[in-house]
Amino acid sequence: MELRGRTALVTGASKGLGAAIAVLLGRAGCRVGVNYAGDTAGAARTVAAVEAAGGEALALQADIADEGAVQGMVQTLQARFGTVDLLVNNARIDPYKRPADMSDLGWWNQTLAVNLTGAYICAMAVWDGMVAQRWGRIVNVSSVWAYWGASFKMLPYAVAKSGMHALTRGLATEGAPFGVTANTVAPGLIITEAIGTRLTEEQIEDAKHGVPLQRGATPEEIAEAVIFTLGSGFTTGAVLEINGGVHLGA
Ligand SMILES: NC(=O)c1ccc[n+]([C@@H]2O[C@H](COP(=O)([O-])OP(=O)(O)OC[C@H]3O[C@@H](n4cnc5c(N)ncnc54)[C@H](OP(=O)(O)O)[C@@H]3O)[C@@H](O)[C@H]2O)c1
Structure with a gap:
């Protein structure tokens, strides 16, 4: 109930987990900014699905x-739906989608720029609004790869x-005096509709066998964990690990 009427921004919501999170936020009665990079059709599908679930949505x-693009996006969202309460x-x-002609350093910089700096930029863009209203919820979607010794391929x-x-x-520490929480949700293997674009059937089966529960998650299972975390006002600075038991060992 705490999420009803709130304004949310979900980055990367044109497909996969982000789309599932946006839809569940819509079902919870939120107004959802559906951010995406290039997949306009995917973002439009997510907007339609959020609206069908009972929420309002805007593709962004x-x-x-x-940074400038993110600030513009947040301004557009706030002009339409008010202060961003949930990020x-x-x-x-x-x-798995490194361009063949990209240098090691180029790939490192691009991956860090989007997957880490991008999260920081988005948090900073919504921060003042959350602090001013003394209420905000931020969830960062991480991965089991945050814990694993990575090959060079997976290192960035x-x-x-x-x-x-x-x-x-850091966000949890800075936000606590102002009622702003920040948490991490760290999923393992997720069977999204795009998984076949980076893994073969055989690789997917191998990956499942590495999971004690012997399967990947549905996007909806992980999205539910994100919604739970957004709604849990006394949880901050925490990591919700949802991975089928991959840290249990062989
Ligand atoms: N899939 C898994 O097995 C798995 C496992 C553990 C953790 N995770 C984590 O879960 C999250 C979602 O994974 P997923 O598999 O659903 O992802 P995905 O299918 O690869 O989709 C990525 C999303 O990010 C967007 N995006 C990419 N670059 C962007 C940029 N520069 N600016 C704005 N948006 C950008 C894409 O937009 P466009 O479509 O417009 O390009 C798309 O909406 C990720 O944080 C991932 O690391 C996934």
Whole structure:
């Protein structure tokens, strides 16, 4: 009930987990800013799904690594729906989608810029509004990769996700006196509709076998954890791990 009537910004909500989070926020009676980078059709589908679920929604194209674009996006959202009460930093560059001609440093910089700095930029863009009204909820979507020893291939992604945990703790510390909470949700394997664009069937089966519960999560299962965290006013600086038990060992 605490979320009803609130204004939310979900980054990377054109597909996958972000779209599922946006829809559940709509079901909870929120007004949702549906951020995306380039998938206009996907964002439009999410807006329609949020509205069908009973919420209001606005598609907002912005590269979250671009501070000016993010500030413009937040202004547009606030002009339509009022102060942003809830921020879900969900957008990411997919670690499996490195362009073949990109240098190691170029990929490192791009991954960190979107997957970590982008979350910081978005938090700063909504911060003053949350502090002024002495109420705000921020959830950063991390990954089990924040904990794992990464191959070079996954290293920029893992570092960005690990950094998100420190970002959460800092935001939680700064926000606590003002009623602003910040938490991390760290999922494991999620079976989104796009998973087939980066993993083969065989790789997906292998990944499932590495999960003690022997499956990946649905986007809705992780979205429910995000909604729970957004609604839990006494939880801050915490990490909600939802991964089918991958840290249990063999
Ligand atoms: N999938 C998994 O198995 C898994 C596991 C653990 C954690 N996670 C985490 O869960 C979250 C969602 O994952 P997912 O699989 O649903 O992601 P996804 O399918 O790769 O979708 C990524 C989203 O981020 C957006 N995006 C990319 N770059 C952006 C930028 N510069 N500015 C704004 N938006 C940008 C994309 O927009 P466009 O579509 O417009 O490009 C898209 O909406 C991520 O934080 C991810 O790290 C996922």
